[in-house]
Amino acid sequence: MPRDTLTRDQIVEAAVAVLDADGITGLNMRRLGAQLGMAATAMYWHVRSKDDLVVLAGDHAWSQIELPDLATTGWREATTVLARGAYEMVSRHFWLVPAMSTHLVYGPGKARYDDCCLAAYESAGFTVAEANQAAATVLMFVLGAAQAEGSEQALRAHARRGGGEEALRIAIARAEEVAGRYPRLTTHSTSAAGMASPFEFGLATILDGLASRSARSRPAARGE
Structure with a gap:
């Protein structure tokens, strides 16, 4: 996946998948890059750090709730x-x-x-x-x-x-x-x-x- 076609939403969704499998300690940019078929450094074009990514993934999880x-x-x-x-x-x-x-x-x-x-x-x-x-x-x-x-x-x-x-x-x-x-x-x-x-x-x-x-x-x- 070329870097310029990768989006932050794709990174966040992939991070959620990694977190669901292995928790916070299992999440790192190298693991995430491998899942997306990208170099780990490509992640930093869209997110500042692992901590930033955890926050984005957490908020994404809250957005999944259907409201009455x-x-x-x-x-x-x-x-x-x-x-x-x-x-x-x-x-x-x-x-x-x-x-x-x-x-x-x-x-x-x-x-x-x-x-x-x-x-x-x-x-x-x-x-x-x-x-x-x-x-x-x-x-x-x-x-x-x-x-x-x-x-x-x-x-x-x-x-x-x-x-x-x-x-x-x-x-x-x-x-x-x-x-x-x-x-x-x-x-x-x-x-x-x-x-x-x-x-x-x-x-x-x-x-x-x-x-x-x-x-x-x-x-x-x-x-x-």
């Missing part, structure tokens, strides 16, 4: 769709939460998502300050739940990079053996089958609380 139409969707349904969209996106891109702890991942994709969240909570009757708090509370829960979901992917990516697949299998078997010593862990794991996922349970609980808080201070808003 607030004109036709009640606030409760809209915020549920937004939370699920973020959860599914972060679960796919297990590297994103670690990246957000070391990089300021913010651009058009993240801003677009945040703006829609705030508008949804404002439509519930929350003040500007309350909408900010509600959106932040739900997002913190979503990121934590998705990070837990993505931890297995991160472990497997780490094992692949170090050739430690067998060591990971042994570690998992050891963890299961330790958990087996505690009856409640075994009982609760078995009884959870067929129930709503912890994410869905937690999201519904938080939104129930927000709905109750809104109802106590003002008339019922559209969508409750």
Whole structure:
């Protein structure tokens, strides 16, 4: 691929693919260049550094979330769709939460998502300050739940990079053996089958609380 036909969007999409496979530590310009059939130096015509690329890739991930139409969707349904969209996106891109702890991942994709969240909570009757708090509370829960979901992917990516697949299998078997010593862990794991996922349970609980808080201070808003 000639350098003058390579675009920043192509580089970012390729970076996302590398990050999905190997995480942040697996991303470097040489690996990226090889994936695109280019010299590593060609990347620097479009991005300043690996850190810049991680930020662009993270914002690209946020832009993948489909937003609800607030004109036709009640606030409760809209915020549920937004939370699920973020959860599914972060679960796919297990590297994103670690990246957000070391990089300021913010651009058009993240801003677009945040703006829609705030508008949804404002439509519930929350003040500007309350909408900010509600959106932040739900997002913190979503990121934590998705990070837990993505931890297995991160472990497997780490094992692949170090050739430690067998060591990971042994570690998992050891963890299961330790958990087996505690009856409640075994009982609760078995009884959870067929129930709503912890994410869905937690999201519904938080939104129930927000709905109750809104109802106590003002008339019922559209969508409750």
